[in-house]
Amino acid sequence: DTAVSQTPKYLVTQMGNDKSIKCEQNLGHDTMYWYKQDSKKFLKIMFSYNNKELIINETVPNRFSPKSPDKAHLNLHINSLELGDSAVYFCASSQGRPLSGANVLTFGAGSRLTVL
Amino acid sequence: DAKTTQPPSMDCAEGRAANLPCNHSTISGNEYVYWYRQIHSQGPQYIIHGLKNNETNEMASLIITEDRKSSTLILPHATLRDTAVYYCIVRLGNNAGNMLTFGGGTRLMVKP
Numbered sequence: 553d554t555a556v557s558q559t560p561k562y563l564v565t566q567m568g569n570d571k572s573i574k575c576e577q578n579l580g581h582d583t584m585y586w587y588k589q590d591s592k593k594f595l596k597i598m599f600s601y602n603n604k605e606l607i608i609n610e611t612v613p614n615r616f617s618p619k620s621p622d623k624a625h626l627n628l629h630i631n632s633l634e635l636g637d638s639a640v641y642f643c644a645s646s647q648g649r650p651l652s653g654a655n656v657l658t659f660g661a662g663s664r665l666t667v668l
Numbered sequence: 669d670a671k672t673t674q675p676p677s678m679d680c681a682e683g684r685a686a687n688l689p690c691n692h693s694t695i696s697g698n699e700y701v702y703w704y705r706q707i708h709s710q711g712p713q714y715i716i717h718g719l720k721n722n723e724t725n726e727m728a729s730l731i732i733t734e735d736r737k738s739s740t741l742i743l744p745h746a747t748l749r750d751t752a753v754y755y756c757i758v759r760l761g762n763n764a765g766n767m768l769t770f771g772g773g774t775r776l777m778v779k780p
Contacts, residue, residue, distance in 0.1 A: 556711075593753070595712065595770035642711050657704075659711030 555579050556660035558643050564666045565633055572629045573663045575643030583607075584626035585657065586618060587642040595642065601626050633667045640664045672756045677775040680750075686743040688774050690756030693737040700759055701732060703741045704770070705752040712755065712770065715741065746778045 556577045565571055577584060585608075586598040600608035601620040615631045630637060643660040673691040680686040692701065702717040716723055716730045718739070723730045729742040743750055755773040 594772070597769065644711070656702075656714050656717070657712070659713070661711050662709075 554660075555658050556643055556645055558641075558660040558663045560663060561661065562664050562666075564668065566668055567633055567635060569633050570629070570631045571633060571665070572627055573641055573643075573665070574625070574627045575660060576625050577643075577645040577658070578624065579645055579647075579658060581645035581647045581658070582623060583646045584620065584623070585644040585646075586626065586628050587644060587659075589640040589642060589662070591639070599626075599628075630665075633665075635667050638665055638667045672758055672771060674754075674756050674772065674774045676772060677777070679777050679779055680743075680746045682748060682778055682780050683745055686746040686750065686776055686778070688741040688743075688754050688756075688776065689738065690741070691738045692756070692758045695736050695758050701730065701736075701739050702757045702759060703728070703730065704755045704757065705750075706755070706773070707749075707752040715754075746776075748778050748780065750776065751778045752776060 558573060558575050563571060583600060583602045585600045587595050588598050589595045597608060597610055598612050599618040603623050604620045617629045618626060619629060620626045626643060628641060640662045642662045644657040646657045671694060678688065700717050700719050703715040704712045705715055706712045715727050716725055718730045718732055720732060722732060730739060732739045741754060753773040753775050755770045
């Protein structure tokens with residue numbers, strides 16, 4: 553009964569490949585996010601969706617494309633993988649519209665992507 | 669967003685209180701202070717947040733100074749499982765996007 557689940561947990565792939573990471577939350581939250589944690593351990597927001605609508609799109613290469621089939625799912629597809637894409641990617645969710653209340657996010661366990 | 673400054677690392681003896689400081693001298697009146705932690709190989713975990721008043725929950729206490737320029741997260745009886753990186757974040761409660769940005773944090777090592 554994991555609240556925010558991501559698959560796969562580990563992903564090793566070659567440069568130039570296309571890969572996807574899936575995320576699902578069973579908390580009934582309206583908003584979902586993708587964060588990237590680099591080798592220096594800084595966590596940065598990439599995307600946010602509210603009820604399947606894209607509301608945040610930070611300066612991320614357009615090789616990264618989020619897809620939200622419904623409000624419980626936010627998948628991350630990455631085209632033409634590069635070495636610099638190696639990182640841990642975290643999915644998160646929160647309740648309510650971004651303009652409401654406190655920023656209490658629930659994170660998944662992370663997906664470690666290694667590009668060779 | 670207001671910038672936060674935290675010591676890079678701290679040690680604490682098991683069973684003792686861990687007091688983690690955070691400076692946020694440029695905080696504005698409607699910005700909240702949030703604390704998250706990240707245990708090794710896990711996702712960040714929400715701990716507590718506050719605006720002006722001190723707050724307490726089952727995990728920790730948050731003490732915010734009267735001028736709101738600094739705060740302290742208190743883990744009253746630290747255990748080995750509290751070893752983690754603790755992030756202090758200042759963010760508008762009603763800002764578009766809930767865009768939390770996590771800085772370097774404080775690496776807390778709880779020792780037996």
